[in-house]
Amino acid sequence: MSTETPLIGNFHAAPATTPLGGARIGVVTFPGTLDDRDAARAIRLGGGTAVPLWHGDESLQGVDAVVLPGGFSYGDYLRAGAIARFAPLMSRIIDAATASSGTRLPVLGICNGFQMLTESHLLPGSMVKNEHLKFLCKDQVLQVENTSTAWTSQFTPDELIAIPLKNQDGQYLADANTLEALEAEGRVVFRYVGENPNGSRNGIAGISNETGNVVGLMPHPEHAVEAGYGPDDATGMRNGTDGLTIFTSVIASLAGSAQ
Amino acid sequence: MPRIIVEVMPKPEILDPQGKAIASALPHLGFTGFAGVRQGKRFELTVDGEITDEVLESARTAATEMLSNPVIEDVISVRVDDQDAA
Amino acid sequence: MPRIIVEVMPKPEILDPQGKAIASALPHLGFTGFAGVRQGKRFELTVDGEITDEVLESARTAATEMLSNPVIEDVISVRVDDQDAA
């Protein structure tokens, strides 16, 4: 049997076969989203079930977590993520992620998704054009500095991971007070190791909200989940799968909170 | 058709990578005497009909809520275009 | 420091994908009554010293040669900023 080339918004995700597969993780597609299929694959390889969600819908379909994938929603015209954050589904996600009662929805924003999270103020700061002004695609080493978020619980503290970086507007900015607070509260989740690839303040690659359920990062963990198609690592060309841990982390934490 | 002009600039305290690159390139091209450059955005909103106070108010809201990001940008003006439409 | 403002807009006959995307998003956010949007650029050039005619001329040249792409954009104004520097 062969898998069909999935249409966007139609992932043909394999049904859950593992005990953790019960974790249903939504992947939102906006017009111009590019990495939704990759995010769905990562969820599947991580042991969960990917649920395609459409930006214009009003229902989260009862998913246990949401990934806002990368891409160029609305062409990144105006500002990256600026138009997408007004989508009806984004309001549902904002509500669910900041709910005052019950568990807060875990949300991961990757690249364009991170930009949407800052545009919608779920995460502080903002992204501007890379210091060198170019789109840059490279294998990037990160340090995982917070392992208590829903999305990073299975990393070891200060673990170094390699995942692809690819963006045009990846320079993270925030005012001094915000930066100080982020650092003091341990909310810098991922930091660039080595040369700062885009001029981000404090070398910040990813951050979380105060409660750790919302995480955004510029590099792409969903492109490092399958040997042969990821970044290079010590075992060989394109073998890196460090990104998978992000997806297994949330699936495990969902399983934990369900018990 | 009548137009409203919205102008948005990066906040002064925010480093503007594009402005910075232009500023550093200017002298190479023989343009001296400029201490700095900032690059912002200028929107022209064409209005379907007359520009009422209401429409202008709606443009102001759009400017702060969508056309700019308050974390990094300031709306520096929202005004009726006084020039003839081209 | 004194400033010169340069405004650049996409030529009217040229497709402006950004303006188009904004225009079609506005009604979804409840901003109706706008028939079209075009997005251009606004530059602030800070001048080191007084703004002489020479400096203004140099800004004009920079505007056409570097700050705009004459194939797809028009420089619609180069002028001394009359507002106080922010």
Place this chain on the structure above:
Amino acid sequence: MTDKEFNIDTVEQASTTPDTDLPWAELGLKSDEYDRIVEILGRRPTAAELAMYSVMWSEHCSYKSSKVHLRQFGEKVTEEMKKDLMVGIGENAGVTNLGDGWAVTFKIESHNHPSYVEPYQGAATGVGGIVRDIISMGARPVAVMDPLRFGAIDHPDTLRVLPGVVSGIGGYGNSLGLPNIGGEVVFDSVYQDNPLVNALAVGVMRHEDIRLANASGVGNKVVLFGARTGGDGIGGASVLASESFDDSKPSKRPAVQVGDPFAEKVLIECCLELFHAELVEGIQDLGAAGISCATSELASNGEGGMHVELQNVLLRDPTLTPGEILMSESQERMMAVVTPENAAEFERVMAKWEVEYSWLGEVTDTGRLIIEWDGETIVDVDPRTVAHDGPVYERPYHRPAGQDALQADTFRFSEAGKDLPQTGQELGGALVELMTSPNMADVSWITDQFDRFVGGNTALSQPDDSGVIRVDEETGLGVALATDANARYAYLDPYTGAQLALAESYRNVATTGAIPMAVSDCLNFGSPEDPEVMWQFAEAVRGLADGCQQLGIPVTGGNVSLYNQTAGRAIHPTPVVGVLGKFDDVGRRTPSGYERWADGQAIYLLGVTADELDGSEFARGRGHLGGMPPAVDLEAEKKLGEILINASRDGMIDAAHDLSEGGLAAGLAEMSLRFGVGARVAVDGLCERDRVDPFTALFSESQARALVALPRSEELRFTDMTTARGFAALRIGIVDATSGDLEVAGPFDGGSFTIGIDELREAWSAVIPSRFASLSEATEAVRQEK
């Protein structure tokens, strides 16, 4: 009803005013071509008809100068070559069967002149155009490639063109979610003022999803969807004088087209949804010649008739005249044929993706393409006469007067061929110089601006020999693609040069382990009206067609770009050849360098080295171009390919890299640079076996050669295979992962030379950024706003 006041030139008016002057010459038609139109119609054409014929009969759309030669691609095809060909030349792109119900379609196109005028937008819309060709076959585009050629690296205009082209390709391709898996970067002053920006797109589909450009089913509806139509590509003020406004002047027409990659990305998804739900009967992208092309091709490939209400076209610029609407080349548009029953469902898909559309008319069986404007007939033609019966020229051609002298001017006997490096030190210095020359330098400053990960199916990309994309996630079925052209070889001998481009591309695909299956080409030449250029073209096509026949792989499509010349000076003939190969499992693809764990593996040179330096990179370094290009031996290429493919399939080799520009020296350096792993090599055996001196051994560009690295445990099995096939294989060294050096020994003074890989990398990777990095930032800052 529209409220416009045009002087609408109707068919009726045309029959009663035969003497009206029409601007056919301004529209690029020759007088005999105009006469032919009058003859076909039995009257003078209307302004709108003239617009259609003029664009459809242009060189670009009708292939009038190249057609008689291109026929060979169809004629020199055997039944065996056709067995996997599902759709051949003639459609938007050819389709090749991959097995398991999968098919693949790919094509290369040029966007040379627009990229010179406005590099960013020209290159961007080039990517956009080729991707739409792929979509219109029913396929999901899965990757792009970009063979590029620029003027001299240190020329100021290259500084303007290259950064714009590169960010345009990235800006558009990255926004579509298509990984960039390869291409070429060549600098040569022959491309000054005439850069070549070619773009390749590849797409995959299930067999049942193949769609063709035809309008069948009488009563079916014709719809135009995507972006609105603007004055793009019409250029300057309207030349259709008879159509000008009564009162006001038309607004300006854009000098260049601006791409909207977001609109195209939405169009891709929207089309795939249409295909999936089987909502379209026929589909055609709108490229050059816009609606003229789409309506006439759809109609003539289908039932033969179509009725169109042109005033229904949604416009970006309301001042466009009917003729201009027919000619407009606005991007990101598609035309489809939909049954009335599916119309509502079609509209639902458009609404979901927020794509604008307008119903233009319907398919008829009248054999006529009738276009109306507000109830008046402005076009009444047999669509075949527009789409297929364009003029065909047998342009005169002859061998250039200077060709014999050029071929006689061999490198060895030239001034430049004196004082060749001999000692170890000189040879090592020459290698470093070669690798830090603009054409051998690291291109990652360019390719790092392209997304190679998106989609999660990229198994190989730059800098490996071919780009490899997984098609089926469960089986690993996939494709490999490479594009190549060596215009210096083609200039010396276009017949051989075209075959060398084919051979190199074939070899690149085989080197990664894929089985070559199909060819697409983009033939970039000067003016066909110059008999010497025409000879280059004729020779190149003949060479390519013969070569494909010998290799047993068909040409499935391509593109011709003529008139690439400035101030009377033509570019070197540049036949860019793309070869597509197939993997049963892309997991066995072979990388082009030794990985760190491969320490101690044996390095073999496959193939024979002769004294072939004419047209070489070494000769270029010394400013020489003359003599005869390397000999082609396609039988040897095939054998080499089989060895590389079998070795990969049987897991014998862990790295392989073909030898091409720069010869063995470049091959060794590139293999070490790939993962920063050194090697120890000796060329004594090679010099002795092939009777060449060390300089020739290192810098000759003999074809059908490759380097491979394999574990010692596999050596016997491997050499048994090469011996059985009678193919030369020589162990020349071992991988050395500890020293960080490339050490080359041989029968030369000094015994050996050593090059530190890190130092070499530093110099090699600095060449391009040191020229383009700083200034382009500022240019980028203003040119691009995203």
